[in-house]
Amino acid sequence: MTVLLGYGTRTLALPDLPGARVLLPPTPPPVPDLEAAIDAALAHPVGARPLATVATARTRVVVIVSDASRDEPRAELFAAVRRALGAVPDDHLTIAVANGTHGPKPLERLGLPAAVLGRHRVVNHDARDDASMVEMGRTSRGTRIRVNRCVAEADLIVSTGRVKPHYFAGWGGGAKGIFPGLGHDVDIRQNHRLKAEETSALGRADGNPCREDLEEAVRRIGRDTYLVNVVEAGGTIVGAVAGDVVYAHREGVRLARPWCEVEAPKADVVIVSAPLPVSGSLYQASKLIPPAGLLLREGGVVIVAAECPEGTGPLQVVNEGIFELGVRRYLPAGATVLLVSGMDEATVRETYATFAPDLAAAIASARERVGREATVLVLPDAGDLVPRAV
Structure with missing residues (x-):
């Protein structure tokens, strides 16, 4: 099954990851009118x-x-x-x-x-x-x-x-x-x-x-x-x-x-994404990390897939007001955040995240950090989830 991740102006296909779990919210019935x-x-x-x-x-x-x-x-x-x-x-x-x-x-x-x-x-x-x-x-x-x-x-x-x-x-x-x-x-x-x-x-x-x-x-x-x-x-x-x-x-x-409330076992690597407008800038996409952090093991890696066509947003606010003040506390000890985006490495280096050129490279880098047998969890629209680890 091909899993498409909301990424920004386009979607990303998730590489084949044997054993990876995809966590979706329950499918609600839409209002008819x-x-x-x-x-x-x-x-x-x-x-x-x-x-x-x-x-x-x-x-x-x-x-x-x-x-x-x-x-x-x-x-x-x-x-x-x-x-x-x-x-x-x-x-x-x-x-x-x-x-x-x-x-x-x-x-x-x-x-x-x-x-x-x-x-x-x-x-x-x-x-x-x-x-x-x-x-x-x-x-x-x-x-x-x-x-x-x-x-x-x-x-x-x-x-x-x-x-x-x-x-x-x-x-x-x-x-x-x-x-x-x-x-x-x-x-x-x-x-x-x-x-x-x-x-x-x-x-x-x-x-x-x-x-x-x-x-x-x-x-x-x-x-x-x-x-x-x-x-x-x-x-x-x-x-x-x-x-x-x-x-x-x-x-x-x-x-x-x-x-919106979902349950899942913790994983070594958690991949998060969302369609526009959440993936429009790092300022907005940062809100995808807390749901991931709640399901991440110590020393694990969060991979944020967000094209960010509008760039980072105000850097000081993103790094301090959003990440340091509000997001970091959701991450367990030793966690790393990798960012797959349309921004170049020099731009990403100024943020709290670590640059990854594409999704495959980010997954390979994550496995180098936590081990080849790392468990992988994918949240294709993390911003709609209130997860609880079981």
Whole structure:
């Protein structure tokens, strides 16, 4: 059987590896009608009134969509929210792009219809633009809360997004669209320092310091907030949730968990990959390492297959803020990370990873390090997994 790995702008065929195990999440049944699923979630929200009853013609609304680094059905989510907010005139509705620390990118990459972008005010959030920020207090953990002015000026904030595993916030989606999505760069990084806490862990929503801090930040903003998220597993949308930004999010986690949690014995070599946009840069592809680390033996090797057509991303952030602060703790003692990408050796040498020219060479190098009889485990879309070693 040929195993194709998501790699970037193309796929990679896994070399023949006798005895290698391929770990896939369970295959969930997709929702038969995405539009109907989102509409149903909006009509039966968790911990909140139906969105259609929340806003009037006078309500100033901000609808948040994720940035292009996430593969989400933004157009379908926005269209469903707009149907529910039929009483709100176009000039009372602002679309805000939750760029977080990533920085503004061209709006056409969002996949929203040009007519929609032309009909509403659009805020392409820049976390480094001090003039666009409003001070909203601090969390009990000391995180300063500055958010885009459009949030402070609104009566109602509707955050769209996707619930799927996240290596330090536990799960994506929920309050993340508001903060850090529309937060100040410095404040976001202050929250992200909590990723070093052991309980800021992949697959953990409750009792997670990082997520608790960002959810507290959103509560302290003092605006009506609402969530509309799809629930994704294995690249398949399995449902939708709407309502309170915390309670509805946890319902999304409950729906996702059975399709993302997997068990496997530990291995000497773990190969991870993902399609775009995760494999677009090392900044994004680094999030594939924590699932691998949970299934790696001491002294083992993680092989990351990610083309990285957009390069490394900001090097200091990648090496320190992502790897040293949040990723390294998932790796057992003596572990090595090999990177198979489209970048040259000199570029990779500046990162935390070790260069490998191709997948076959990476596997050969891994076997030299751990022995010819090394056990090999392959996670073709590691970003969708919450693994547990057995």
